[in-house]
Amino acid sequence: MALFFDSKWFDARMEGLGLSRGDVANALGLSAEQLVEMWKDQRELSAHDVRILSALLAVNPEEIARHAGISTPVPRNEDTILERLDRIERELAELKTQLNKRI
Numbered sequence: 747m748a749l750f751f752d753s754k755w756f757d758a759r760m761e762g763l764g765l766s767r768g769d770v771a772n773a774l775g776l777s778a779e780q781l782v783e784m785w786k787d788q789r790e791l792s793a794h795d796v797r798i799l800s801a802l803l804a805v806n807p808e809e810i811a812r813h814a815g816i817s818t819p820v821p822r823n824e825d826t827i828l829e830r831l832d833r834i835e836r837e838l839a840e841l842k843t844q845l846n847k848r849i
Contacts, residue, residue: 751785751786751787753785756813760787763804769802773798781839787815791814796814819832
């Protein structure tokens with residue numbers, strides 16, 4: 747994991763994909779100045795930023811976090827959250843069915 751924001755890695759990745767810093771700023775909803783702060787490690791990335799950069803740069807969120815500095819959060823796996831929600835909904839439906847049988 748990088749101690750500080752690895753701007754060289756991000757610039758190289760963007761160049762390989764034909765993206766500019768302006769493209770990244772637009773995707774993140776930041777001004778050019780705010781993106782410069784991020785590149786200088788003066789602005790921390792949020793988990794939401796990591797998700798967007800992950801999709802934009804075609805790498806997993808862990809890779810983004812690894813190059814974004816030591817305090818960068820790795821977003822939770824959304825599939826896991828959706829799986830948990832599905833399980834809870836199934837269990838709730840089963841409980842409702844059992845309660846209706848008793849009535």
